Amino acid sequence: MSENVLELKNITMKFGGVTALNEVNLVVKKGEILALIGPNGAGKTTVFNVITGVYKPTSGDVVFQGESIVGKKRFKITKLGIARTFQNIRLFGESSALENVVTGADVHSKTGVVGSIFGTPRSRREEKANLERALELLDFMGIKKRAGQLGKNLPYGDQRRLEIARALATNPKLLLLDEPAAGFNPAEKVALAETIKKIRDAGYTVLLIEHDMSLIMGVSDRVAVLDFGTKIADGSTTEVQNDPRVIEAYLGAPADAS
Amino acid sequence: MANLKSSLNLRDKGAEYWERSPKWRRVALAIFFIAICYALPFLNNPLVNTPGSDFQSVLFYPVGMYVLMAIGLNIVVGKSGLLDLGYVAFFAIGAYTMAILGTKTSLNFWEILPIGVGLAMLSGVLLGTPTLRLRGDYLAIVTLGFGEIVRIFAVNTDAIGGSRGIAGIPTPPDVFNAKFTILDPKPYYWMLLTFTLLIIWMVRRMAARRPGRAWDAIRQDDDVAQLMGINTRKYKVWAFVLGAAVAGVGGVVYASQILSIVPDQFNLNISILILACVVFGGIGNVWGVILGAVLLAFTPERIRFLSQPRILVFGIALVVMMNLRPDGILPKKKREHFDPDWHTVEESGEGEIK
Amino acid sequence: MDFALLHDAFWGLTFDGIALGAIYALISLGYTLVYGVLRLINFAHSEVFMIGTFAALVAASGIMGVKVEDDPRTGVSMILTLIVCLVVAMLASAITAVLVEIVAYRRLRQRGATKLATLISAIGVSISLVELFRIITDSLPREFPRIMEKTFLFSYAGADVRNDKVIVIIAAGLMMFALERFITKTRLGKGIRAVSMDENTSTLMGVNINRVITVTFFAGGLMAGAAAFFYILVYENTSFKVGFFLGISAFTAAVLGGIGNLKGALFGGFALGLMETWTSAVFGTAWKAVISFIILVLVLLIKPTGLFGESIQQARV
Numbered sequence: 027m028s029e030n031v032l033e034l035k036n037i038t039m040k041f042g043g044v045t046a047l048n049e050v051n052l053v054v055k056k057g058e059i060l061a062l063i064g065p066n067g068a069g070k071t072t073v074f075n076v077i078t079g080v081y082k083p084t085s086g087d088v089v090f091q092g093e094s095i096v097g098k099k100r101f102k103i104t105k106l107g108i109a110r111t112f113q114n115i116r117l118f119g120e121s122s123a124l125e126n127v128v129t130g131a132d133v134h135s136k137t138g139v140v141g142s143i144f145g146t147p148r149s150r151r152e153e154k155a156n157l158e159r160a161l162e163l164l165d166f167m168g169i170k171k172r173a174g175q176l177g178k179n180l181p182y183g184d185q186r187r188l189e190i191a192r193a194l195a196t197n198p199k200l201l202l203l204d205e206p207a208a209g210f211n212p213a214e215k216v217a218l219a220e221t222i223k224k225i226r227d228a229g230y231t232v233l234l235i236e237h238d239m240s241l242i243m244g245v246s247d248r249v250a251v252l253d254f255g256t257k258i259a260d261g262s263t264t265e266v267q268n269d270p271r272v273i274e275a276y277l278g279a280p281a282d283a284s
Numbered sequence: 285m286a287n288l289k290s291s292l293n294l295r296d297k298g299a300e301y302w303e304r305s306p307k308w309r310r311v312a313l314a315i316f317f318i319a320i321c322y323a324l325p326f327l328n329n330p331l332v333n334t335p336g337s338d339f340q341s342v343l344f345y346p347v348g349m350y351v352l353m354a355i356g357l358n359i360v361v362g363k364s365g366l367l368d369l370g371y372v373a374f375f376a377i378g379a380y381t382m383a384i385l386g387t388k389t390s391l392n393f394w395e396i397l398p399i400g401v402g403l404a405m406l407s408g409v410l411l412g413t414p415t416l417r418l419r420g421d422y423l424a425i426v427t428l429g430f431g432e433i434v435r436i437f438a439v440n441t442d443a444i445g446g447s448r449g450i451a452g453i454p455t456p457p458d459v460f461n462a463k464f465t466i467l468d469p470k471p472y473y474w475m476l477l478t479f480t481l482l483i484i485w486m487v488r489r490m491a492a493r494r495p496g497r498a499w500d501a502i503r504q505d506d507d508v509a510q511l512m513g514i515n516t517r518k519y520k521v522w523a524f525v526l527g528a529a530v531a532g533v534g535g536v537v538y539a540s541q542i543l544s545i546v547p548d549q550f551n552l553n554i555s556i557l558i559l560a561c562v563v564f565g566g567i568g569n570v571w572g573v574i575l576g577a578v579l580l581a582f583t584p585e586r587i588r589f590l591s592q593p594r595i596l597v598f599g600i601a602l603v604v605m606m607n608l609r610p611d612g613i614l615p616k617k618k619r620e621h622f623d624p625d626w627h628t629v630e631e632s633g634e635g636e637i638k
Numbered sequence: 639m640d641f642a643l644l645h646d647a648f649w650g651l652t653f654d655g656i657a658l659g660a661i662y663a664l665i666s667l668g669y670t671l672v673y674g675v676l677r678l679i680n681f682a683h684s685e686v687f688m689i690g691t692f693a694a695l696v697a698a699s700g701i702m703g704v705k706v707e708d709d710p711r712t713g714v715s716m717i718l719t720l721i722v723c724l725v726v727a728m729l730a731s732a733i734t735a736v737l738v739e740i741v742a743y744r745r746l747r748q749r750g751a752t753k754l755a756t757l758i759s760a761i762g763v764s765i766s767l768v769e770l771f772r773i774i775t776d777s778l779p780r781e782f783p784r785i786m787e788k789t790f791l792f793s794y795a796g797a798d799v800r801n802d803k804v805i806v807i808i809a810a811g812l813m814m815f816a817l818e819r820f821i822t823k824t825r826l827g828k829g830i831r832a833v834s835m836d837e838n839t840s841t842l843m844g845v846n847i848n849r850v851i852t853v854t855f856f857a858g859g860l861m862a863g864a865a866a867f868f869y870i871l872v873y874e875n876t877s878f879k880v881g882f883f884l885g886i887s888a889f890t891a892a893v894l895g896g897i898g899n900l901k902g903a904l905f906g907g908f909a910l911g912l913m914e915t916w917t918s919a920v921f922g923t924a925w926k927a928v929i930s931f932i933i934l935v936l937v938l939l940i941k942p943t944g945l946f947g948e949s950i951q952q953a954r955v
Contacts, residue, residue, distance in 0.1 A: 602762030603766065611755065
């Protein structure tokens with residue numbers, strides 16, 4: 027359990043004069059579910075954007091499986107094994123649910139454009155494998171019956187599930203979930219928590235941004251807390267719940283109310 | 285009204301019929317339509333005749349040529365969503381390759397064809413690699429400029445004929461019994477049709493596979509496409525290069541038929557017309573694009589008897605059509621696909637992942 | 639290549655370049671204004687300009703009765719003729735621009751059509767207008783009568799400063815100043831800026847989008863009409879093709895500066911005018927488009943959204 031999948035080392039991210047992240051250190055260990063919480067505007071999504079290469083940090087280093095990934099192209103980072111979902115759902119709306127997921131599964135294919143034109147045996151093999159994997163993942167997320175529907179026509183909750191399926195399709199070593207339960211009702215949240223645990227049990231490592239405290243306390247192995255771009259706590263759920271600084275950050279809103 | 289609309293929706297009806305058909309019927313239908321295409325030059329119907337110009341010639345140029353180029357441009361604009369306003373440049377490069385090598389060397393058409401296509405692709409790489417990171421409208425002006433520059437370069441370079449162009453381009457050697465002469469456009473039409481069918485086949489394969497999905501993703505959301513592990517730059521350049529290759533084929537064939545070319549044949553209007561074919565017919569849908577190209581190429585020839593105002597009529601028709609059907613005549617399918625196999629799947633939510 | 643010519647005539651070329659650049663800048667303002675509110679290239683804007691040149695022609699010969707073979711006018715008659723031609727050209731272009739919006743854009747916009755569909759619709763309008771004028775003019779260029787005697791006001795460092803170009807530069811400057819006032823000070827101008835920033839929020843805040851768009855096209859048309867008159871005053875002829883050439887250059891200028899940005903359009907216009915005049919002196923006029931294009935590509939490679947970026951809301955003329 028001690029192997030670190032991802033390490034953020036002294037990450038500072040400035041936009042103009044605004045410091046979105048200030049000297050953030052964070053370690054994600056292999057096989058765990060780490061929740062990243064904090065009030066709105068604390069910089070959680072910025073952390074995701076720094077990890078996935080959307081932003082290049084002003085200073086600091088991101089080490090993924092022992093290798094610095096700062097400055098690497100976004101698609102290379104995904105290929106290395108980091109996949110994410112988006113807070114404001116960003117599916118390929120004009121593509122079917124299945125196509126969305128297969129697009130993710132294509133990441134590790136070797137076939138290029140020429141191979142596809144001529145339909146080489148490898149291309150056929152990979153097409154078939156990716157399709158099967160996509161169907162498997164749709165089934166896993168419980169949305170297999172949506173396979174043929176366009177992304178934009180899926181019900182809201184299924185869109186969120188489809189995003190997770192699409193991210194899983196890239197076979198990530200680290201899965202980043204950005205508020206996957208936003209807009210879910212309590213029953214759906216419980217189901218989602220189970221799904222996330224199952225994802226972990228299948229051997230994936232999960233970094234989760236979430237607002238819903240009951241969900242976080244239910245699934246997380248560890249919790250890290252951001253406030254105004256600074257990490258103020260990091261530890262087990264009980265440790266964090268009792269941390270005075272965390273309580274202060276959520277001033278007036280006790281950490282267990284939600 | 286809704287009923288009327290749905291019964292008029294030939295695309296979905298057609299697609300549904302096609303999907304419900306067993307394999308033998310699909311093959312039979314395909315052979316039937318291809319045979320009709322090959323037989324078109326013998327069609328002598330007053331409805332489709334083109335008074336004022338030879339029908340068989342019209343089939344080759346503009347109709348066949350526009351169809352080919354529209355299919356090529358559709359890879360760029362329709363599939364990957366890159367606005368290219370200088371597509372004519374690649375057509376010109378193909379044509380000039382044929383003209384220069386055909387008149388100055390002893391290479392024949394079939395030897396020049398791959399060179400012309402290769403040069404068109406190379407120029408696609410050279411233009412695309414630095415510029416494809418530009419956003420839509422910036423790319424539009426850069427490609428537009430490129431198209432104009434190729435023409436201006438040809439006009440001002442005396443070594444390739446300057447504004448007088450190049451004359452005496454050799455015709456292709458005979459294939460079987462087909463003799464390629466200026467007098468008979470039929471063999472050219474058949475050759476062009478063969479190339480077009482081949483390209484349609486290739487494009488359909490790509491569209492259904494990984495490149496097609498990558499282009500779909502890029503067109504819809506470039507950022508997310510990158511984050512899903514797609515090398516967007518690479519796929520954009522590929523789209524550009526494949527589009528260029530198709531135009532290159534068109535250029536080589538065109539030059540070998542027309543026998544002499546001048547730079548002003550390769551003006552911005554061609555780029556715009558081809559783009560109009562793509563959008564008018566139904567962007568992204570190869571059948572729509574073909575229909576659009578046939579209509580836009582054929583109509584001005586059909587109404588040539590109007591002589592003076594025919595382009596005016598064309599322009600007005602373009603506006604009216606776009607206002608009535610902004611997605612084109614045969615838009616890309618928006619219909620949802622229900623495969624019975626998925627539809628009846630027992631929803632477990634219990635699947636396992638590896 | 640002829641660097642000697644550039645060296646000897648540098649100031650003269652520079653002066654000519656500024657005059658040409660003023661015309662480009664005025665046209666490119668129309669592209670930029672429309673781009674700001676609609677995020678679309680108004681492909682028919684070049685024809686808005688073209689119609690302005692013909693309107694000026696009609697005003698001069700039809701309304702003011704100036705014939706090509708006449709002597710140039712003088713005094714009050716000359717000033718009156720100049721003003722009438724300018725106003726008629728501006729109004730004609732502005733009305734054309736508004737009509738273009740109604741015919742080519744409005745319905746498609748309200749149906750939420752794609753950008754490309756709208757582009758083709760605008761191209762259709764452009765083709766129709768060009769063809770209409772080709773038929774009306776029998777494909778022949780038209781000469782514009784000389785309204786004013788063209789004299790050299792003074793010479794500076796070998797540059798002859800001609801009166802008509804001075805008028806163009808000064809008047810264009812005034813137009814731009816007026817536009818800047820309009821955009822920053824008036825209610826409608828603020829509406830344009832608001833829509834450029836965020837259409838949805840503007841609607842919620844009570845901005846009448848249709849009206850703002852109409853005003854935007856009208857303002858862009860006024861600028862193009864002024865450019866048309868200045869063009870025909872200096873070059874003294876026009877044809878149905880004139881919009882095409884000037885349009886491409888002006889659009890390049892808008893992109894060079896950063897489309898959607900008023901300051902960028904101005905800068906881009908003058909920069910392109912100067913570059914074209916200087917480089918034609920060195921490489922010959924045939925290559926000026928090539929050079930401009932190469933410079934444009936180089937600029938975009940370094941700054942992918944043009945020299946000044948894209949924001950119209952912060953634009954200062």
